[in-house]
Amino acid sequence: MIAVENAAIATVDASGTEYPDGHVVIGDDGRITAVGAGKPVVPPGTTSVDGTGCLVTPGLINTHHHLYQWATRGLALDETLFGWLTTLYPIWGRLDAEIVGAAAGAGLGWLALSGCTTSMDHHYVFPRDGGDVLAAEIEAARRIGLRFHPTRGSMDLSRKDGGLPPDHVVEDTDEALAATEAAIDRWHDPSPDATLQIAVAPCSPFSVTTRLMEESAALARRRGVRLHTHLAETGDEEEFCRTRFGCTPVEYAERVGWLGDDVWLAHGVHLDDSAIARLGATGTGVAHCPSSNARLGAGTARVRDLLDRGVPVGLGVDGAASQEVSHLGAELRQALYTARLRGGPAAMDAREALRLGTMGGARCLGRSEHLGSLETGKLGDLVMWRLDGLGHEGIRDKVAALVFGPPARVELALVGGRPVVERGELVNADERTLTMEARRAHRRLLRG
Numbered sequence: 542m543i544a545v546e547n548a549a550i551a552t553v554d555a556s557g558t559e560y561p562d563g564h565v566v567i568g569d570d571g572r573i574t575a576v577g578a579g580k581p582v583v584p585p586g587t588t589s590v591d592g593t594g595c596l597v598t599p600g601l602i603n604t605h606h607h608l609y610q611w612a613t614r615g616l617a618l619d620e621t622l623f624g625w626l627t628t629l630y631p632i633w634g635r636l637d638a639e640i641v642g643a644a645a646g647a648g649l650g651w652l653a654l655s656g657c658t659t660s661m662d663h664h665y666v667f668p669r670d671g672g673d674v675l676a677a678e679i680e681a682a683r684r685i686g687l688r689f690h691p692t693r694g695s696m697d698l699s700r701k702d703g704g705l706p707p708d709h710v711v712e713d714t715d716e717a718l719a720a721t722e723a724a725i726d727r728w729h730d731p732s733p734d735a736t737l738q739i740a741v742a743p744c745s746p747f748s749v750t751t752r753l754m755e756e757s758a759a760l761a762r763r764r765g766v767r768l769h770t771h772l773a774e775t776g777d778e779e780e781f782c783r784t785r786f787g788c789t790p791v792e793y794a795e796r797v798g799w800l801g802d803d804v805w806l807a808h809g810v811h812l813d814d815s816a817i818a819r820l821g822a823t824g825t826g827v828a829h830c831p832s833s834n835a836r837l838g839a840g841t842a843r844v845r846d847l848l849d850r851g852v853p854v855g856l857g858v859d860g861a862a863s864q865e866v867s868h869l870g871a872e873l874r875q876a877l878y879t880a881r882l883r884g885g886p887a888a889m890d891a892r893e894a895l896r897l898g899t900m901g902g903a904r905c906l907g908r909s910e911h912l913g914s915l916e917t918g919k920l921g922d923l924v925m926w927r928l929d930g931l932g933h934e935g936i937r938d939k940v941a942a943l944v945f946g947p948p949a950r951v952e953l954a955l956v957g958g959r960p961v962v963e964r965g966e967l968v969n970a971d972e973r974t975l976t977m978e979a980r981r982a983h984r985r986l987l988r989g
Contacts, residue, residue, distance in 0.1 A: 542574075543567050543958055544583045545925060548592025549939045552576060552915040553599050553899045557892060559940070565597055567921030571734065571957030576915050594929030595952055596939040598895060599914055600658025600922035601869045602902025605769075605807040605828035605857025608662045608678055609636055611644035612982045613862045622775045622837050622863075626705055629862060632986060634710045638672030640982040645681035647979035648861055650967055653685055655948070656870040658922040658956045659902070659912060660687055661857075663769060663807070665694025665744040666710055667720070675724060679737065686961035686969045688735075688922065690906055692742035692769050693724040695757070698750050703785065705747045714753050717743075718760060725764050733911050734920065734957070738766070745771040746793055747781045758798040767803050767907050769828075770794075773816070774808035775839045791816035800825045805905040807857065808833075809847065810840040817843065821850030826905035829897065831879040832872060833859030844880050844897075845888045855902030870926075870951075873898050873944045891944035921958040924951055927965075 543566070550563040566575040566583060575581050583589075610629075617628040645662070652660050662678060675691060682689035695717035698704030704711075712720075721741055729739040741761040743749040749770075761768045773779070773790040782790045791812065794800055800819060805826030812820070820827065829842050847854050856876055858867045873894045880889035903913025911920050926949040928942045933949065936942035943949055954962035961968050967975075 542569055542583065542587045543590065543955070544581050544587050545590045545592050545597055545923070545953070546580050548925060549596045550576065550915065551596060551598045551892075551895065551940050553896055554914045554916050565915055565923060567955065567958035569958075571921050571959070573915060573917055573919050573921050576917060590925070590953060592925050594927065595925045596928050596943055597915070597923055597925045598943070599899040599912070600924050600954060600956065601656045601898045602855060602906065602913065603652060603657050603660040603857055603869050604805060604855035604902045604905045605830055605859055606648065606660060606662050607664065607860030607862070608645040608648040608681075609633070609641045609664060609666065609674070610860035610862035611648045611979055612640050612986045614865050614983075616862060620837070621777065622839060623705065623777045625837060625863065630706050630710055633666045634668055634707070635986055636666055636668055636671050636674060638674050638677040640986050641674040642677035642681050643978040643982035645678035646684060646970065647975045648867065649682055649685040649687055650970055650972060650975045651867055652858070652869055653687055653954060653961050653967060654951060654965070655868040656924045656926065656951050656954065658688060658924065658954055658961070659690065659906070659908070661690035661692060661740070661769070661906065663692050663694050663742050665696055665742065667712060668710070679728060682737070684970055685967065686956055686959065688956055690738050690740060691728075692740040693721040694742040694744050695721065695753060696744045696748040697753050698748050711748070714750060717753060718756055721757065722760060722764070725766055729764075729766060731765065736957070740767040740769050742769040745778070746786070746790060747778060751797055754797040754799060762803070767805070768799060769805055769807065770799065771808060772806040773811045774834070775837075776811060779811050789813070789816060791819055795819060803907065805853070805855070807859075808839070808842065810834055810842045812843060817846050817850050817852065820847065820852045824853065826853035826855065828857040828905060829854050829876060830857040830859040830864070831875040832866060833857075833864040835875075835879070836864050841879050841883050843883065844876065845884045848893075853901060853904035854897055855905040856898045868948055869898065870943075871948050877944060891938070891941045894944050895940060921955055923955050925953040926950070927952040
């Protein structure tokens with residue numbers, strides 16, 4: 542049992558309950574047994590953590606990423622999405638399990654240090670001689686200690702058939718579907734306490750055939766897992782869908798069975814009023830990636846409108862090659878700033894930004910009953926942020942300090958009550974080792 546006390550607590554529950562000086566207690570089963578004001582009453586032998594000067598929040602949840610891209614950071618820096626992809630696809634075709642494992646270890650370690658306790662990953666590049674790349678990133682997540690939602694992605698629409706990817710990085714449709722179901726069989730844990738869950742994730746309308754989209758949706762629903770894909774990220778994608786399918790991206794998604802409360806879509810930047818209404822009516826989620834959208838010049842998502850129409854919205858750092866910072870804590874501020882650029886200072890406040898990064902993400906991943914807020918009975922995934930240093934001095938509201946201030950050090954991060962970060966350092970992995978492994982992977986990949 543572990544008890545965090547003497548800290549400010551932002552529970553992010555439905556009422557937005559906060560305690561200026563409170564506690565959170567996590568039992569031996571990894572679930573929260575108490576949260577409230579003042580000091581807790583705990584049995585002898587409880588591990589006590591002093592949170593003086595800190596803010597405790599639910600652990601942040603990353604709803605969109607491509608971990609393999611850590612090996613190709615800093616490339617195609619001035620390209621739009623389609624130009625960036627065509628530059629990097631040939632390089633990604635040389636991926637293998639060793640490179641993916643090193644990139645995933647670095648990316649997940651960095652996420653943990655930025656306050657993330659649960660991350661998904663959208664992996665869709667499976668070179669034929671690359672080994673078991675999905676297993677490599679799953680092992681990396683176990684090494685770091687994060688709760689992990691890898692998705693088995695796929696691409697089967699190559700350049701010769703009117704898609705964007707070159708021929709050598711796509712899969713046969715039937716092979717992709719069979720491999721996806723095999724990943725569910727091998728890895729997916731449907732239990733409420735799961736640290737590993739699989740979702741089905743064909744890459745995008747411009748890299749996947751209609752058949753693969755339709756049959757992937759049917760497969761996911763038959764197996765009871767969630768669905769994820771890129772949608773409405775850029776104007777180029779809008780033009781592609783209108784030219785190839787005669788409709789908008791959201792209309793295409795609905796046509797192929799990809800709207801529903803078991804679906805969350807990456808980006809959702811270029812959405813008109815009718816598209817937002819359809820997402821809200823169907824409960825389809827959106828992974829908002831403000832820094833990546835800005836880095837690629839893709840546009841600013843209409844997050845205020847999405848929230849007002851009841852769309853579940855979470856945050857994603859996106860792949861490290863399109864968003865080199867990859868700091869989920871900093872993405873809270875980016876989301877707030879992006880919303881205010883569109884709608885002014887009333888468009889989003891600090892607590893709404895924190896909700897995007899916690900409960901919003903839990904809703905997108907289908908885990909809101911067990912993750913995303915600090916409530917009795919929920920899983921003990923939390924972050925204790927150090928906010929009493931120079932960078933945050935003078936911001937009396939600690940939630941505002943976290944969101945508006947500089948990136949805060951993670952004093953403690955727990956996943957099911959188990960420490961993954963303590964005093965700003967990883968518990969289960971060595972940061973210097975992760976750095977050296979990622980450096981070797983980057984050099985080997987670029988050598989060809």
